[in-house]
Amino acid sequence: MTGSGRSDDGTVEDAERRSGAGNARKVAWSRTLDDTDAIAEQRRDDGWDVVSIAAVDTAPMSREVGPDDRFGTVYVIPDNDADSFTDAYERGEFSRYEAYRNETEGYVYLVTELLDPNTETAILLAGQYQRRYADGMIAAAEEENVLYTHVETLDGTVLGSVRHEEYEPLLPDGSESKSG
Numbered sequence: 112m113t114g115s116g117r118s119d120d121g122t123v124e125d126a127e128r129r130s131g132a133g134n135a136r137k138v139a140w141s142r143t144l145d146d147t148d149a150i151a152e153q154r155r156d157d158g159w160d161v162v163s164i165a166a167v168d169t170a171p172m173s174r175e176v177g178p179d180d181r182f183g184t185v186y187v188i189p190d191n192d193a194d195s196f197t198d199a200y201e202r203g204e205f206s207r208y209e210a211y212r213n214e215t216e217g218y219v220y221l222v223t224e225l226l227d228p229n230t231e232t233a234i235l236l237a238g239q240y241q242r243r244y245a246d247g248m249i250a251a252a253e254e255e256n257v258l259y260t261h262v263e264t265l266d267g268t269v270l271g272s273v274r275h276e277e278y279e280p281l282l283p284d285g286s287e288s289k290s291g
Contacts (some may be wrong), residue, residue, distance in 0.1 A: 127142020139215040147237040159231045162199040168239025182251035183259030186236045200271040203227030210280035
């Protein structure tokens with residue numbers, strides 16, 4: 112039986128198409144992790160103390176779904192990384208950040224590098240989320256002219272939040288933004 116060109120029609124061609132999309136996402140995530148490692152290594156070579164964490168889940172949170180009107184990018188990190196994150200977070204002020212972003216197949220791959228130049232501490236958070244869920248977060252950021260990065264554990268314990276006045280680099284491609 113040949114494929115009809117319809118999506119999800121159960122044919123071999125459909126299965127190949129779906130596995131190809133999954134493979135592209137796996138490659139994009141692998142590249143994100145490689146980039147995170149390279150950024151961390153460069154910072155360490157420059158004398159910075161670096162904590163690098165790959166989130167187990169990442170979500171663009173809007174006010175409608177967030178507790179206490181929280182919004183922004185939420186990185187859920189493994190419990191075994193909580194202490195290293197908390198130790199670094201409590202040492203710094205993290206007034207600067209860098210964002211490294213790529214988009215593939217409807218997914219956003221994001222590395223947020225939180226920087227405290229005074230203590231030369233960097234926290235790198237790598238995550239991925241589906242672009243289609245970002246609209247509420249984008250709307251809240253545009254309304255408040257600010258965006259937040261939140262870090263929490265699997266049980267929902269909030270470990271820290273960082274406010275970003277200039278937030279456009281953290282938003283998916285094609286987002287309309289009023290930031291400078």
